[in-house]
Amino acid sequence: MATTEKNKTKKQLIREAAARLFRDKGYSATSMRDLADAVHLKASSLYNHISSKEEILKDICFENAQRFLATMEEVERTQASATEKVKALLRLHIHTATEDITSVTAFNDEWRHLSEPYLSEFKALRKNYEGRFQAIIEAGIRSGEFQAVEPAIALYTLFSAVRWLYDWYKPGKKIGAEALEKQVCGLLMQGLGRK
Amino acid sequence: MATTEKNKTKKQLIREAAARLFRDKGYSATSMRDLADAVHLKASSLYNHISSKEEILKDICFENAQRFLATMEEVERTQASATEKVKALLRLHIHTATEDITSVTAFNDEWRHLSEPYLSEFKALRKNYEGRFQAIIEAGIRSGEFQAVEPAIALYTLFSAVRWLYDWYKPGKKIGAEALEKQVCGLLMQGLGRK
DNA sequence: CCTACCGATCGGTAGG
DNA sequence: CCTACCGATCGGTAGG
Incomplete structure (x- = not known):
């Protein structure tokens, strides 16, 4: 129905405005x-489209969690090297941070304002994702692709290394999305120091 | 006077409890x-020790900014290589994140709740620090110590790469402070990939 | 350091 | 989609 369509659109608008705020x-x-x-x-009037402030937060958080887990699933299914898998996930993080306004909310700390049982549920999804990411790093260390670092340290360093992008990468920037991904991936995989 | 001493102590207690919250x-x-x-x-009764909620935030933010700028000053005065300078600053970031409860507030986004004119003033200090950090990176690229990355990208990647530490590094962890610094510095300077 | 209290603002509802 | 309004809570003050 037209009404349903219209409501959906408005709800989406509200959600995006909320993510920006x-x-x-x-x-x-x-x-x-x-x-x-x-x-x-x-x-x-907002309450004709959404049922509560927290519902918006909850929707944003879980939608993003599902998207990241879906990509993780895809990456795991490939037969790529650990290096390629890590790069694919880094690209997902970078791409999402620069393209999707809602992703910041879900990943830069606002999820902590969820109340139970959503908070625990979200943390479980997050932990699941992190565990699978860490398993890839561990496999890379075993195979000799990666340095013998503490896997958890590597995981969280990579994770948060891309957390500045959302407020730095504005449409006006001279650097393109591809160049950005290449530079950040290069920096994290090869380090700042010269070979 | 004893009263002044006592007030000071209580104010410090309030500030630390606030930083934790x-x-x-x-x-x-x-x-x-x-x-x-x-x-x-x-x-x-809090108002016998502090004058407003924002004063606590303001004190925390500016005290940390001053500390980081003071270390920057020291680092700039040394004749060390760009590599050594960057490592010294990274160690400062890592050490502060794990040791000082107030540093999280100042650097992980809460400063945005400052009102004017403090907000602009804090952002100026932050920009000053970032500019000087970036100058060190640029010098390292010119001297051939660092890869030819975009300096701003390197700056912010290093900056945020250590932002997970504050909620990961708990006293109970098996890894020591020195080992942590070594691992994180190594990871950022040499990268995850093996040489 | 407390009790008592202020006006402002919060998320949300009633009713049309 | 709005006006009118709710009880709860906010940062902060008065006065002792």
Whole structure:
């Protein structure tokens, strides 16, 4: 029905405006009045499209978690080397950080404002993803592709190394998306020092 | 006077409890009642020691900024190679993240809740530090010590690569502070891939 | 250091 | 989709 379609669109608009506000001010400092202003509604009208502030956060967090896990599944199924697998995941992180406004919320700390049982559920998904990422790193160390680092340290260093992108990479930047991925991957895989 | 000494101590206790709460819940989600509970006072009694919630944030942010700039000054004065300078700064970041509870607030995004003119002032200090860090990276590229990466990309990658430490490095961990610094520095300078 | 309390703002609902 | 409004909670003050 047309009404359903329209509602869906509006809900999507609200969600994206919310993601932008959560990124800029944080979840707690974003009021429903702020969000309403951003989509040119009164606060009470938001509730025709969403059921609560937390629902927005929850949807954003879990949608992103599912997307990352789906890519992990794909990467695991390939017969690529550990190096190629890590690079593929890094590219996913970089690409998402620069292209999807909602990903920042899900990965740069706002998920902690989820209440139970969502908080535990989200943390479990996150831990699952991290564990599988770490397994790839461990396989790479065993195969001799990677240096003999502590896998957990490597995992979290890679993870957070790309966390600045969301507020640095603006459309106006001279560097292209591909060049950015190449530089960051290169830096993390080869290091800053010259060979 | 004894009273002054006592007040100072209590103020320090409040500040540390605040830093812990800001880290765990974020600045906005931390209420003065939360903070009062943490130091076993009523909310109104906090105001005998501090003048506002934002004052605590402001003090934490600027104190950390000054400390980082002071170390930058020291590092710049040495005649060390770019590699040694970058390592010294990385060690500062790693050490601070694991040892000083207040540093998280200043560097992991809570500073954005400062109001003007403090916000602009803090951002200027931050930009100053980043510019000087980037100059060291540029010198290292010119001298041939570093790969020919985009300096800004290298800067922010190093910067955020250590941002996970504050919630991972707990006293119970088996890895020592020195080993941690060595591993993270090694990873960022040499990369994950084997030579 | 506390009790008592302030106006402002919060997320959300009622009712049309 | 709006006006009108709810109880709860916010940062902070008065006064002792």
